[in-house]
Amino acid sequence: MYINIYFSGIFGYVNYLVERTRGEIVNTMLDGMQRLEYRGYDSAGIAIDGDKPNEVLLFKEVGKVAALRKLYENSDTDNKKVFNTHVGIAHTRWATHGQPSPINAHPHRSDPTNEFVVVHNGIITNYREIRALLEGKHFVFETETDTECIAKLAKYVYDLNKHRDLDFTELTKLVLMELQGAYGLLMKSVHYPNEVIATRKGSPLLIGVKTEKKLKVDFVDVEFPEFAEITVDSPMETSNGLLALPQSNGLSNGSLLVPMGDNDLRRSQSRAFVSDDGIPMQIEFFLASDPSAVVEHTKKVLYLMDDDIAHIYDGELHIHRIRREDGQPTIRSIQTLEMELNEIMKGNFDHFMQKEIFEQPDSIINTMRGRVDFEKKTVTLGGLSSYLQTIRRCRRIIMVACGTSYHSCMATRAIFEELSEIPITVELASDFLDRRSPVFRDDTCVFVSQSGETADTMLALQYCIERGALTVGIVNSVGSSISRQTNCGVHINAGPEIGVASTKAYTSQYVALVMMALSLSDDRISKQARRHSIIDGLSKISKQVEEVLALNDRIRAMAETDLINQKSLLLLGRGYQHATALEGALKIKEISYMHSEGVLAGELKHGVLALVDENLPIIVLATHDSLFPKVMSAVEQVIARSGNPILLCNKGENALSKLHKTYRTLEVPATVDCLQGLLNVIPLQLMSYWLAVKKGFDVDFPRNLAKAVTVE
Numbered sequence: 124m125y126i127n128i129y130f131s132g133i134f135g136y137v138n139y140l141v142e143r144t145r146g147e148i149v150n151t152m153l154d155g156m157q158r159l160e161y162r163g164y165d166s167a168g169i170a171i172d173g174d175k176p177n178e179v180l181l182f183k184e185v186g187k188v189a190a191l192r193k194l195y196e197n198s199d200t201d202n203k204k205v206f207n208t209h210v211g212i213a214h215t216r217w218a219t220h221g222q223p224s225p226i227n228a229h230p231h232r233s234d235p236t237n238e239f240v241v242v243h244n245g246i247i248t249n250y251r252e253i254r255a256l257l258e259g260k261h262f263v264f265e266t267e268t269d270t271e272c273i274a275k276l277a278k279y280v281y282d283l284n285k286h287r288d289l290d291f292t293e294l295t296k297l298v299l300m301e302l303q304g305a306y307g308l309l310m311k312s313v314h315y316p317n318e319v320i321a322t323r324k325g326s327p328l329l330i331g332v333k334t335e336k337k338l339k340v341d342f343v344d345v346e347f348p349e350f351a352e353i354t355v356d357s358p359m360e361t362s363n364g365l366l367a368l369p370q371s372n373g374l375s376n377g378s379l380l381v382p383m384g385d386n387d388l389r390r391s392q393s394r395a396f397v398s399d400d401g402i403p404m405q406i407e408f409f410l411a412s413d414p415s416a417v418v419e420h421t422k423k424v425l426y427l428m429d430d431d432i433a434h435i436y437d438g439e440l441h442i443h444r445i446r447r448e449d450g451q452p453t454i455r456s457i458q459t460l461e462m463e464l465n466e467i468m469k470g471n472f473d474h475f476m477q478k479e480i481f482e483q484p485d486s487i488i489n490t491m492r493g494r495v496d497f498e499k500k501t502v503t504l505g506g507l508s509s510y511l512q513t514i515r516r517c518r519r520i521i522m523v524a525c526g527t528s529y530h531s532c533m534a535t536r537a538i539f540e541e542l543s544e545i546p547i548t549v550e551l552a553s554d555f556l557d558r559r560s561p562v563f564r565d566d567t568c569v570f571v572s573q574s575g576e577t578a579d580t581m582l583a584l585q586y587c588i589e590r591g592a593l594t595v596g597i598v599n600s601v602g603s604s605i606s607r608q609t610n611c612g613v614h615i616n617a618g619p620e621i622g623v624a625s626t627k628a629y630t631s632q633y634v635a636l637v638m639m640a641l642s643l644s645d646d647r648i649s650k651q652a653r654r655h656s657i658i659d660g661l662s663k664i665s666k667q668v669e670e671v672l673a674l675n676d677r678i679r680a681m682a683e684t685d686l687i688n689q690k691s692l693l694l695l696g697r698g699y700q701h702a703t704a705l706e707g708a709l710k711i712k713e714i715s716y717m718h719s720e721g722v723l724a725g726e727l728k729h730g731v732l733a734l735v736d737e738n739l740p741i742i743v744l745a746t747h748d749s750l751f752p753k754v755m756s757a758v759e760q761v762i763a764r765s766g767n768p769i770l771l772c773n774k775g776e777n778a779l780s781k782l783h784k785t786y787r788t789l790e791v792p793a794t795v796d797c798l799q800g801l802l803n804v805i806p807l808q809l810m811s812y813w814l815a816v817k818k819g820f821d822v823d824f825p826r827n828l829a830k831a832v833t834v835e
């Protein structure tokens with residue numbers, strides 16, 4: 124079900140003949156990791172050299188890089204020790220195998236003395252087989268991760284081949300032959316001091332190069348093996364002690380590479396790094412999964428290709444391949460990055476908001492990751508589990524939020540009421556405080572906030588804490604004030620949201636709130652069928668969001684031609700779609716500065732109808748649910764006043780067929796009624812985006828608005 128997105132981040136720093144204190148080295152590493160923070164992660168770790176020869180130190184911590192920094196600072200490590208040459212590797216982890224914990228955080232090690240340490244992005248699919256094999260060889264695994272098997276395998280292969288005097292590249296080749304899956308990988312070892320291996324398959328990795336002197340050439344030659352390939356039966360342990368697991372990676376089953384003769388360790392010189400005067404060149408290397416971590420140090424970068432093995436030692440970067448392939452390029456160029464940090468972080472998108480809109484198929488999955496079991500049809504919210512009974516017994520649930528977060532409460536209120544059968548009120552934080560609304564000890568107050576820092580929401584939280592209510596947070600930013608000060612809660616795990624106009628946080632809040640409603644009702648037999656249909660709906664929602672995003676070009680055209688010169692835009696919806704109308708109107712106001720109003724369709728005839736004429740653009744949220752006939756009656760009322768609505772409807776909606784000819788439609792896939800708003804809001808996000816782009820406004824930082832409003 125989960126798609127392959129490698130949120131984890133890799134960073135490595137090598138200084139060669141460039142004096143750096145340990146403190147400086149660690150700072151460079153932590154800063155590099157912080158640059159990767161926007162990708163989202165749950166724990167972080169570094170490996171650096173110790174004071175004694177052959178000593179590698181590991182620092183690993185759950186939470187942000189700041190927590191790791193604290194852990195390091197609280198250790199008694201000598202920050203002033205100077206290293207002329209040093210290799211450090213670092214990682215920010217997004218848990219896939221095993222929970223976030225210091226032990227599961229990278230770097231992973233071969234043994235308690237840290238002979239081999241690795242950081243890894245991706246998934247080793249045959250790690251169970253490797254683990255079983257190594258456990259049979261008395262290796263003791265200490266984590267639940269797939270990555271640990273790489274470090275242990277490296278030690279095993281090293282120990283078996285001690286007599287061969289393998290260099291780090293040769294050793295790596297033997298290790299990689301056994302790995303299946305995807306990896307971006309850095310490896311460091313006490314046996315190869317001041318050397319590092321960087322290799323990738325299906326997961327990005329690049330190397331930044333920083334020198335005082337100009338590089339002689341702007342490419343690195345690829346070095347092909349001086350190895351003979353022999354075939355052995357597998358699985359087995361061969362006479363020379365090498366492993367050969369079935370379907371070794373990149374090689375035919377049972378093939379094995381063996382050095383052609385003992386001590387055949389010729390090392391070619393890397394042309395780029397040879398200085399004219401023969402004096403070794405001072406150089407720094409920055410290895411990373413993402414250029415954003417490198418660009419502040421150097422713009423000279425080399426992107427590794429799949430199956431490249433980069434070996435850095437003695438100030439040189441060598442790139443090796445396991446075998447010679449016809450037609451493959453024989454050099455890797457060192458490019459100059461033209462992009463600024465901001466642009467790199469935006470990837471192929473022009474704005475963060477656009478990126479975040481398009482991230483929604485993934486961010487929604489991340490909200491559900493590890494929490495929804497689509498087969499067993501269960502929802503487990505770790506942060507709420509011990510509070511569910513208390514919440515089920517509460518007198519009412521008060522949801523409190525501002526802006527977009529308030530709309531996510533509106534969007535899910537009905538399903539909360541239906542599933543939990545607890546009275547729900549939804550409050551704007553400022554108004555809730557202005558009214559000094561009564562709150563009691565047996566109330567549950569839910570605070571929804573992307574940033575977790577919004578002052579109005581925070582003050583409302585304080586107010587409820589003072590009155591003894593149970594407080595629950597639905598928050599994106601782990602470690603934020605609301606996350607810390609609530610009794611319990613759910614992190615929506617949407618990843619950092621940078622655009623001021625909230626998009627992916629909205630859909631993730633929505634999903635998190637639906638999950639909370641599902642959790643609250645999982646003891647009710649009478650709700651089971653409904654719950655199952657919602658969970659089925661959730662299992663398909665990410666794909667459906669992708670389908671809606673495919674409307675991008677149509678929406679852009681609609682925004683640029685039909686709507687761009689309008690002064691105002693009305694959005695009509697009722698039931699579940701009232702919140703969508705409000706949220707769509709907020710998006711349009713926020714970034715395109717066009718007046719826009721979200722109107723409850725049932726209220727149309729009580730006032731707003733007076734605005735309707737042939738000119739006022741109106742979007743009607745007319746997807747199919749039990750209120751559809753009533754929405755259609757609002758459409759009729761609009762048409763009767765010569766209005767010209769755009770209908771956002773389900774694909775192939777028969778009841779609309781006669782209107783199709785006359786009126787413009789945007790067709791979205793159908794899902795369960797209470798999830799439909801997740802799909803319907805996306806065309807409106809895109810519409811606001813294209814309106815703002817066409818008008819030349821600053822999409823990510825609209826005038827007068829801030830991402831987190833920390834003043835009352």
Ligand code: UD1
Binds near residue numbers: 595601607
């Ligand atoms: C936790 C881990 C997650 C891991 C999962 C595996 C964290 C932050 N989360 O997620 O990385 O994959 O275990 O089981 O380490 N909380 C509040 N207020 C809020 C939000 C959360 O008090 O506004 C509390 C929760 O009650 C919980 C903790 O913070 O005690 C973590 O919440 P959440 O990340 O949602 O929990 P899990 O999904 O269990």
Ligand code: BG6
Binds near residue numbers: 572573624625832
């Ligand atoms: C600000 C933002 O007004 O705060 C909005 O500009 C956001 O986008 C609102 O919805 C609430 O923020 P939060 O962080 O509490 O969800």
